[in-house]
Amino acid sequence: MTDIKQYDEHAYEIDTESAGKLAVDMETLKHFDLSDHQHGTAACGCCGCCFTGDCCGDEDCVKGKECGAKDCHKACRENNEHHDCAFCHLAFDSDEASHQEILNDLKELSQALAA
Structure with a gap:
């Protein structure tokens, strides 16, 4: 990341x-x-159903229970704005090389912003 x-x-x-x-x-x-x-x-620590569209709008999401496909009040803002979200990719991209690359870039970004 330059x-x-x-x-x-x-x-x-x-x-x-x-x-x-x-x-x-x-x-x-x-x-x-x-x-x-x-x-x-x-990234929020919930089940991730807000990224798959099978989301609940209640406490079941936080407790890791099965979703009832209701509207999610914690849906990813970046996806709602039609961006590809780094955190969605981390949650659901099964490619380990991609996963590690994203983590490394997030670490670099975090350090650069803190400087």
Whole structure:
């Protein structure tokens, strides 16, 4: 990652070889533990159903229970704005090389913004 590009007031862009340009929501990055991420888990720590469209709008999501396909009040803002979201790719992209590349870029972005 050579330079920092900003989408808008709340999101930056990372450019990966494997997944292309991905949006990074700054509030999500602030609270995201890069060292403790698991595939299939959304950045918010919920089940990730908001990325698959099978989402609940109640506490079942937080408790990891099966969703009832209701509207989600925690849907990914970047996806709603038609960006490819870095955190969605982390949750659901099964390619380990891509996964590691995104984590590395998020770490670099986080360090660059902190400087």
